[in-house]
Amino acid sequence: MDSKKKIVIRPSxxxxxxxYVLSVVFILFGVFVLRSVAAVVMxxxxxxxxxxxxRSHRYIIDDTHLRIEYRFLSRSEVTIPYHxxxxxxxxxxxxxxxxxxxxxxxxxxxxxxxxxxxxxVYYPEKVKELIEKKMNSNKKENQK
Numbered sequence: 345m346d347s348k349k350k351i352v353i354r355p356s357x358x359x360x361x362x363x364y365v366l367s368v369v370f371i372l373f374g375v376f377v378l379r380s381v382a383a384v385v386m387x388x389x390x391x392x393x394x395x396x397x398x399r400s401h402r403y404i405i406d407d408t409h410l411r412i413e414y415r416f417l418s419r420s421e422v423t424i425p426y427h428x429x430x431x432x433x434x435x436x437x438x439x440x441x442x443x444x445x446x447x448x449x450x451x452x453x454x455x456x457x458x459x460x461x462x463x464x465v466y467y468p469e470k471v472k473e474l475i476e477k478k479m480n481s482n483k484k485e486n487q488k
Contacts, residue, residue, distance in 0.1 A: 353404075435447045444467050
């Protein structure tokens, strides 16, 4: 199996929507109320900070592992071989469903810590199906 094939998933911008809206409000407040360049610059910096924060989370699905990375001020990485995954479930709120976002929870064998969570991803059903497909193909490959 070619392990160089990988799919990278990031949290949806919708999940950070309130932060984006707050930064735009701050920019508009700086332009129209304060008439301050400093306030506008701070709003732009906050907007870029929020976007960098969102993009610092990566969920990587390759042929043998599920990997969760966080790279912003610190670095964190969790790699889970598919044979350790016990259960996958998704959760979507009433607001998340029409936006096609949700959370994917991955339970693993042999860990006493909390389950692994892929936060606010687009089309969580498809992400779950993709992980299950990789798990099944990995089982078949190991049985050969």
